[in-house]
Amino acid sequence: MTSTESSSTSESSNENILKGWSPLTSRLLSGQVNDKSCAWDVLDGNFGDPFVNGLWKEIEGAKLVEKLVPARTKGESSILANMMLAMSSSNDHGTSQPQKTGTVRGDKSLFLSREYRKKAEFATKHPHMHQLITTITNTILHKLGERITLDTSMTSVQLAVYPGDGTSGYTRHCDRGQTSCMAESQSSSSSASSRQGPASPQSPPKAAEAERIITAIYYLTNDDWDPVLDGGCLRVFSNGSLDKTDICPYRDRLILFRSDGVEHEVLPSLRRSRTAITIWFYGHHDILLGASNGTNSKLSNQVETKDIATKGEDASANKRPVPEEVVSNILPPLPLVKKTSETTDSSSTCLPSIFVSIASYRDSEICPTLDSLFSNARHPDRIFVGAVLQNDATYDQENVRMTQKYVNHSNVRCLELAAKHALGPCYARSLAQSLHRGETFVLQIDSHMRFRTNWDDYLIGLWEQTTNKGCHERVVLTAYPVGYELPNKIPNEERGTLLVPWKFDENGMLRQRGRLLKKDSGSTEHPPPRATPCHLYAAGFNFGPASMIQDVPYDPKLDFLFFGEELSMAVRLYTHGYDLYAPPVSVLYHLWSRAHRPTLQSSPSSVAPEKIEEKREESRKKVQQQLLGQASAGIYGLGDKRSAEDFAKALHVDFHNSIVHEGASDGGLSNDRFVNTADAASLFAEDSVERKIATLDTKTQELISFFLSGMDLDQTK
Numbered sequence: 124m125t126s127t128e129s130s131s132t133s134e135s136s137n138e139n140i141l142k143g144w145s146p147l148t149s150r151l152l153s154g155q156v157n158d159k160s161c162a163w164d165v166l167d168g169n170f171g172d173p174f175v176n177g178l179w180k181e182i183e184g185a186k187l188v189e190k191l192v193p194a195r196t197k198g199e200s201s202i203l204a205n206m207m208l209a210m211s212s213s214n215d216h217g218t219s220q221p222q223k224t225g226t227v228r229g230d231k232s233l234f235l236s237r238e239y240r241k242k243a244e245f246a247t248k249h250p251h252m253h254q255l256i257t258t259i260t261n262t263i264l265h266k267l268g269e270r271i272t273l274d275t276s277m278t279s280v281q282l283a284v285y286p287g288d289g290t291s292g293y294t295r296h297c298d299r300g301q302t303s304c305m306a307e308s309q310s311s312s313s314s315a316s317s318r319q320g321p322a323s324p325q326s327p328p329k330a331a332e333a334e335r336i337i338t339a340i341y342y343l344t345n346d347d348w349d350p351v352l353d354g355g356c357l358r359v360f361s362n363g364s365l366d367k368t369d370i371c372p373y374r375d376r377l378i379l380f381r382s383d384g385v386e387h388e389v390l391p392s393l394r395r396s397r398t399a400i401t402i403w404f405y406g407h408h409d410i411l412l413g414a415s416n417g418t419n420s421k422l423s424n425q426v427e428t429k430d431i432a433t434k435g436e437d438a439s440a441n442k443r444p445v446p447e448e449v450v451s452n453i454l455p456p457l458p459l460v461k462k463t464s465e466t467t468d469s470s471s472t473c474l475p476s477i478f479v480s481i482a483s484y485r486d487s488e489i490c491p492t493l494d495s496l497f498s499n500a501r502h503p504d505r506i507f508v509g510a511v512l513q514n515d516a517t518y519d520q521e522n523v524r525m526t527q528k529y530v531n532h533s534n535v536r537c538l539e540l541a542a543k544h545a546l547g548p549c550y551a552r553s554l555a556q557s558l559h560r561g562e563t564f565v566l567q568i569d570s571h572m573r574f575r576t577n578w579d580d581y582l583i584g585l586w587e588q589t590t591n592k593g594c595h596e597r598v599v600l601t602a603y604p605v606g607y608e609l610p611n612k613i614p615n616e617e618r619g620t621l622l623v624p625w626k627f628d629e630n631g632m633l634r635q636r637g638r639l640l641k642k643d644s645g646s647t648e649h650p651p652p653r654a655t656p657c658h659l660y661a662a663g664f665n666f667g668p669a670s671m672i673q674d675v676p677y678d679p680k681l682d683f684l685f686f687g688e689e690l691s692m693a694v695r696l697y698t699h700g701y702d703l704y705a706p707p708v709s710v711l712y713h714l715w716s717r718a719h720r721p722t723l724q725s726s727p728s729s730v731a732p733e734k735i736e737e738k739r740e741e742s743r744k745k746v747q748q749q750l751l752g753q754a755s756a757g758i759y760g761l762g763d764k765r766s767a768e769d770f771a772k773a774l775h776v777d778f779h780n781s782i783v784h785e786g787a788s789d790g791g792l793s794n795d796r797f798v799n800t801a802d803a804a805s806l807f808a809e810d811s812v813e814r815k816i817a818t819l820d821t822k823t824q825e826l827i828s829f830f831l832s833g834m835d836l837d838q839t840k
Contacts (some may be wrong), residue, residue, distance in 0.1 A: 139258040141377070143169045144266055147536045151560070152337060152381060153270040161361045161561040163380035165370060170255070175343060175375050178251040182343075185249070187282055191231035229291025229391070232283040240280065252400075256280060259339050259377070259402055267337075270408065274333040277405035285355060285389065285397045293389035295360070298338050298382035298403065335382040337404040342372040344397055351757060355392035359385060361561030367673065368559070372397055455617075456576035457710065460584025474505050475563035477579055478669065481510045482551035483570035485518075485542055485721045488714060490525045491610070492572045493535070499574040506579065508535045509558025510570075511551045515542040515726070536560075543729045546682045548662065549742075553679035556672045565672055569663040571714035573607050578710050582666045589654045589704050597701040599667035601660050603637030604713040613712055618642055618798065621705045622659035623790040624774055627781040630743055632686045633750075635659050638790070639798040640707065654704035657790055658773045660693040663713055667701070674699050678759040683723075683735050684742035691746045697770045699762030750778045 143166035151162050182188060235252070239245055246253040256278075264273060285291050340357065350356055350371035357370045357378060369390070370378060380387070382403060479496060483489040489512070497503045510529070514522050519542070529535045536558040545551065552567065559565065564583065575581075582600060590598045602620045607613045620637035627633055640655065675695045681688065696703065728735065748754045752767035761767060771778050775787035789797075 139254065139261050140265060141166060141169050141258060141262040143167060143377070144262055145537075146531045148379065149266045150533060152379060153267050163359055163361075163378065163385050163560075165557075166377040166379065167373065168375055169258075169377055170375055172346070172375065174251060174254070178255065179343060181249050181251050182282065187233055188284065191233050191282070191284055193231055229288075230283045230285045230293065230389070232281050235280040235282070237276065237278065255341060255400065256402060259341075260404075263337060263339075263404060271336060271406050272408075273336075273404055273406035275404075277333060279403040281401045281403075283399055283401060285392050287353070287355075287392040287395040287397070289354075289391050289393050292391040295358075295386055295388040297384070297386050299335050299384070333405045333407060335403050336406045338380050338382045338385075339402040339404070340378045341400045341402075342374060342376045342378075342397070343399065344372050344374045345395065346374045348373055353392060353394050353397075354390055355397035356390045358388040358390055360387065361385075368561075372399065457578060457581035457708065459577060459580055460588055474502055475583060476505045476507060477564045477566055477583075478559050478562035479506060479508045480552065480555040480559075480565060480567040480672075481508060481570050482513075482548055482555050483510060484513045484545060484548075484551070484723055485515060485522065485726065486570040487522055487525070487719060488571035489522070490529065492568075492570055493529055495572065495574045497534075499576045500579045501577045502579060504534070506534060507560070507562055509538075509555045510535065511538045511540060511554045513540045513542045513545045513551060515721075518721075543727050545723055545726075545728070546679075546730075546738075547684055547723065547742075549677055549681035549684055549688055550679045552662070553677040556677055559669065559672060561669070563669060564666065565669050566666045567662065567664070568711070569713060571720075572604070572663075573611065573613055573712040575710060581710060582706075585654060585706060586666065586668075595700075596668055596670070597699075599660070599665055599671060599696060599701055599703050600654060600706050601657070601665035601703055602705045603661050604664050604711050605639075605709045606715040607712040608716070609714065609719060617708050619655075619705055619707045619709055621655055621790050621792070621797075622657050622661060624659070624776050624783050624787045626783060628686060630686070631747065631781050632743060633690055633776060633778070633781075633783070634686065635689065637661075638788075640705070641796055641798055654706055655790075655792070657703050657705045658693060658697065658770065660689045660696060660703060662689050662692065664711060671696070671701065674762075675701070676758065678745075680759070681742040681745065682738040684739060684746070687743055687746040691749055694749050694767055694770050695759075695761060697773075698765050698767060700764030747778075 145164075148164045148166070151164050240253075240256070260275065260278065263271075264275075267273075285293075344353075344355070348355075348371065350369070355372050357372065359368045359370060359380070361368065370376075481489070481492070489510070493508065493510075496508070497506060500506050508529075512522075512526055516523070526537070530537050538554055538558065540551070540554070555567075556565075564586070566582070586598060586600055589600070590596050601622070603622060605614060605616050605618075605620065619640050621640055622635050622637055625634045625636045675692065678691065681691065684691075693703070730738070745754070749761060750767060750771070752761070754760050754767075756763065775784040776782070777784065
C-alpha cells in the first residue's frame with residue numbers, strides 16, 4: 124500500500140473497520156478485469172440509527188443544505204473551469220458549484236474540501252461526518268491495500284440532495300468518465316489539474332496513475348423510505364449492460380462499486396427528497412487478477428481466481444473445494460444438448476454464467492449439496508452461489524463449522540441470519556436473490572439436493588432449445604425432483620416429473636403434486652431433450668433467464684407462508700408472460716424426508732406464535748387475491764401480459780369455488796403418459812407421507828383428501 128498522505132492523518136488510521144465488509148466485498152471491488160460491471164456490493168446497518176441522527180444534526184447545524192447548488196457533470200463543469208479556479212476559498216465548509224441550466228442531473232450538491240477536512244477542527248465540529256469518512260477510508264485501505272493503491276490526498280466527499288419532484292435524477296453514466304460508458308461530455312480542462320487540494324469529481328486526476336476507482340454512497344433517507352412510493356433507487360447495470368438492478372436508498376445503507384466500470388443511474392425521488400453522502404477514492408491497481416488464469420465465466424472475472432489467495436487467508440479458501448464424499452452416481456451423465464450459444468471458441472470465458480439461489484434453514488445438507496453442485500458441473504467456474512444460511516448459534520454449531528469452507532469461497536456469496544429471526548422461505552429466497560451479480564441464468568434450489576453430471580450444460584441447452592420453439596426468452600424450466608435418501612442413495616431413475624393440480628386444502632389453497640413421466644417411446648437410451656409445457660412452479664427447482672428475478676422477484680413480505688409460495692410465483696410468472704416447462708429427464712434429486720433437520724414450525728422464533736399465524740394468514744390472503752385477479756400490479760404483483768383468469772383456465776381449476784376440474788391432474792396430457800402410482804411411490808423416502816400418498820390411486824386420494832388436509836405435506840422445503 125502506498126499513499127501520498129502521511130500515515131498519521133486521521134483518515135489513514137486502522138482503528139475503524141466497516142463491520143458489514145466481507146471477503147466477497149473485497150473480491151468484487153479489487154479485481155483488475157475486462158468487465159467490471161458486476162463489481163458492486165451493498166452493506167447495511169454499519170453505523171446505526173443514533174449515528175444517522177447525529178450526522179443529520181451536524182448537517183443541519185452547519186447549514187450545509189442551505190449551501191447546496193445545482194450539480195453538474197464533468198463535461199458541464201469543464202466549460203466553467205476558469206470560474207471554478209477563480210472562486211473564493213474562504214468558505215471553510217466546502218466548495219459549491221455555480222449554477223447552470225440544462226444539466227443531465229437534477230440534484231443539488233456541495234463538496235467538503237480536502238483542505239477543510241485536514242484541519243483539526245473538522246473532527247471536532249463534525250465528529251459523525253469525520254467518523255463516516257474515516258471508517259470507509261480505513262476499511263478500503265485495510266481490505267484492498269494489497270491490490271489497489273489509493274492516493275488519499277485526492278479523495279472527494281460530496282453531500283447531495285435530489286428533490287422529491289418525480290423528475291430529477293441522474294442519467295446513466297460511469298464515474299470514471301469513459302466515453303464508452305457515459306452519455307455525457309468527457310471534455311476536461313487541463314488547467315483544472317493544477318488546482319490546489321483535492322480534485323473534484325469534475326476535475327481530471329492530478330496524476331496519470333491515480334484515477335477514480337472506488338465510489339461509496341451512504342444514504343440519509345427517512346427510516347420509512349419505500350422503494351415504490353418514494354423511488355430514488357440507484358439503478359446498476361451489469362452483464363455487459365444487459366441486466367439492471369434497482370437498489371433502494373434505505374437509511375444507513377452503504378453502496379460500494381468500481382468507479383471505472385459500473386454504469387449506474389439515479390432514478391427520480393417521488394414524494395420527498397433523497398439525501399446521500401458520496402465519497403470517491405482515487406488510485407490504481409497493484410495486482411492484475413484474472414489476466415491469464417483461464418477462469419471460466421463472465422462473472423468469474425469479477426472475483427479472485429482460484430489460483431490467487433487473499434492476503435491473510437488460506438489459499439485453499441479460494442479454490443473449489445473437493446467434496447469429502449463425491450456421490451458415486453450410477454446414472455449416465457446428462458446428454459449434451461446442442462446450444463445456440465456455442466461458438467468455435469471453446470474457452471469458458473465465452474460461456475454464459477449461472478447464479479444458484481439457495482435458502483437454507485438449519486440444514487446439515489447444505490455443504491453436501493454445494494459439493495454435488497460444483498463437482499457435477501461441466502464448467503464449475505461459471506457457477507456462482509448466493510446462499511442464505513439460517514442457523515441456531517447454540518444448536519447448529521456443526522452446520523456453521525461445515526459451511527466455513529464455502530463462506531470464503533470465491534464463487535459463493537453468503538448471508539447469515541439467526542434462525543430465530545427467520546420469516547419463512549419467501550423472505551429467505553428474496554435475500555438470496557439480492558446476491559445476484561449479473562449472471563446470465565438463475566437456478567433456484569433447496570439446500571438438500573444431488574446433481575447429475577453435466578447439469579449446467581444440459582439446462583442451458585434445454586432452455587435454449589425450448590425458447591427457440593416459442594420464439595421468446597421468457598421460459599422457465601421447473602419440476603418436483605425425484606427423491607434421494609441419506610447419505611447419497613440416489614435412485615436409478617432418469618425420468619422427469621410434471622407438476623399438476625391436486626386438491627384444495629382447508630385454508631382454500633390449491634395443493635400441487637409431481638407425476639412421473641414415462642420415457643418417450645421413440646428413444647431407447649434417453650428421452651429426447653424436449654420439455655413439456657406446464658403451468659405450476661416448483662420453488663425447489665427452477666431455472667431461467669436472469670430477467671426472471673428482475674421481472675418477478677420474490678416477495679419478502681409473504682411472511683411464514685409455505686403453501687401458497689409456489690402458486691404466487693406461478694400466477695405472477697404467467698401474467699408477466701413467462702412460460703413454464705418440465706424437463707424430460709431428472710436433472711437433480713431432492714431429499715423429501717425431513718427427519719435430518721429441524722423445521723421452522725418446530726424451532727424457537729423471535730415472533731410470538733399468535734403473531735406468526737396472523738402474518739401467515741395475511742400472506743395467504745395476498746396470494747388468494749392474486750389467484751382471483753384482485754391483486755394490484757407493482758413489483759410484487761401481477762403482470763399485464765396475461766390474466767389470472769386465463770391462468771385458472773389453463774390449470775382447469777376454479778379458484779372462486781375451490782374446485783379442481785376433471786382432467787386437471789393430467790396437466791393437459793393423456794393419462795398413459797404417466798408412470799403408474801406403484802412405481803411412483805418408490806421415488807420418495809420410506810418414512811415420508813409423500814410415499815404413502817403415491818401408493819394410492821387418484822380416486823382414493825380424492826376421497827381421503829379431507830383427512831390429509833391437516834398433514835404436513837409441503838413438497839417445497
